[in-house]
Amino acid sequence: MADKNAASCATCASPKKKGPCGGKGMLTLKDGVWGINPLAIQVLGICSALAVTNRVETSLVMGAALIFVTVGSNLLVSLLRNYTPHRIRMIAEVAIIATFVILFDQFLKAFYWDLSKQLGPYVGLIITNCIVMGRAEAFALQNPPILSMVDGLANGLGYAAILAIIGFWRELLGTGKVFGLTVLSDHWYAPNQLMVLAPGAFFMLGAVIALFNAIRGPQEEEDKK
Amino acid sequence: MNGPSPVVILIAAIFTNNILLANFLGMCSFIACSRQIGTSLGLGTAVTFVMVMTTAINYVVYHHVLLPLGLTHLTFIVFIAVIAAFVQFVEMFVERFSLKLYFALGIFLPLITVNCAILGASLFMIIREYSFMQTLGFGFGAGVGWAVAIILMSGLRQKMRYSDVPQPFEGVPIAMCITGVMAMAFMGFAGMVSIQ
Known part of the structure; x- marks a missing residue:
């Protein structure tokens, strides 16, 4: 819990964990999900958290999308961290992130057309989601690939968990349903x-x-x- | 021309379909930079300008380059590159010709590249299949709508400094709740004009 406020903005790279990767895996995982939860503690990437959470299903898909993108981009940024000139690192990160977002978007369009329609532009907007950029900038640039993947997974999970919570309550209170199944019957619940x-x-x-x-x-x- | 006229879209984008209050775009900088009216005025102006220009450029790029070449799967990356390049260009231009403006707007320009409202406006324009004039109206309206929302918010937050907020709600949570109330107020415009 010591570094909960580190990396509170996307642009200031924090040199918090420069040590070797040994034994840091669990700590990183716990930090991402709870200690520095990207949504609840750092308040990053809230646009999509607000927009897609009117149903549980879309919230879960969005969470999965973000996990995929953070894990992939963290891995790639970390692998390339010693070959990327410092001055162009931003644009390199954006290009990497955009690649993964396009992959996921094409996957949705190919296999889950309805969901893709419902999510609208918000899948594409993961590119500008501060969480992905923030983790690439603050963590993957200074850490070895495997640990960066763990960090991406942890932050993605933290984000997805909050999204699922919000989506659950909004769908339940708003329509009386969860996953489209009626839970609160409209005989007594308006x-x-x-x-x-x-x-x-x-x-x-x-x-x-x-x-x-x-x-x-x-x-x-x-x-x- | 099919669909509503550009003027209707402009009004709708400001009031009924406010890009921030109805579509939740640009929340990050909205929360981070809405502490002072001066700051939000500067940011709002910069966003409006960049939004009009980038939606127009992206319209041309999409309909005259990407569509004919069948490269629509590259839309995201091309759009973000256009936005980044445009912002960079504006920054250099402003720095060269008006140092005063540069110091007023300069610090906001890099922030704008990662503002999801900018990319979001371009994506909405594609999804809603606007014509070029409609795109101009939408870009301008969305920018002004965003600016209106952030300026109102900073006014409220300045007042709020003296109020006694329950401890867990201090900072961001109460800002969220106020935004919710603002969104409710803006929903009152809903009967006026509507776009999708």
């Missing part, structure tokens, strides 16, 4: 349409972040980035 619309997303994300803050206890640096 679906709150607001939760499926835009404002519900903002309230739910605010509530989830507040919950994280409450569980973690008072944090002195929370708002002073």
Whole structure:
């Protein structure tokens, strides 16, 4: 938990873990999912977290997409880290990330056309998702490939978990259903349409972040980035 | 011309389909840079300008290069390259010709490359199949809508500094909730005009 606020912005590369990879795997995994959870603690990449979470299904697909992209791009950035000139590293990272995003987008279009339609432009927008860029910049540039993959997986999982939580509550409260199956019967439950619309997303994300803050206890640096 | 006129799209993009409050794009810089009105004014202006120009350029690139060559699967990477190159170009141009403007807008320009609202506007333009004039209206409206939202937000956040917020909600969570209320208010415009 020591470095929870490291890498709070995408551009400042933090030299926090420069040591060898030995024994860091579990710590990295735990950090990504809980300690520096990209969504709840660092508040990065919230655009897609808000946009696709009106149903559980789309939230899960989006989470899977992000895991795929962070793992892939972290691995590739890390492999190339000693060959990339420092000045063009940004554009190299963007190119790598875009490649993985295109792969996933084409996969969705080929096999899950309906989902691809529902997600609309948000799959493409993973390119500009600060989490992916932030992890490439802050972690993969300084760490060996395998550890970087673990870090990408951890952050992707952390992101996907929050997305699933938000998606679950929004679909449940908004339509009374989960995965399209009725849970709260409309005999006694009046679906709150607001939760499926835009404002519900903002309230739910605010509530989830507040919950994280409450569980973690008072944090002195929370708002002073 | 099919579809609504460019003026209707412009109004709709500002109010009913606000790119930030209805489509959640550009949230990162919205949360990070909405502490002071001056900052958000500068950022809003820069975003509007870049958005109009890049949607227009991307329209031309998509319809006259990518479509005829059958390269639509490269859309994302080409769009992001166009945006990055354009921002870089504007930065050099502004630095060369107006140092005052450079110091006012300069720091925001690199931020804009990774602002998802810019790329999002270009992608929406493709998905909604706008004509060129509609694209111009949409780009301008989306930029102005984003600027309006962030300026309103910074005003609210400046006031909020003196209010007593429950401890876990301090900072980002309360900002989210306020944005939710703003989104609700903007939903009141929904009956006015509508695009998809």
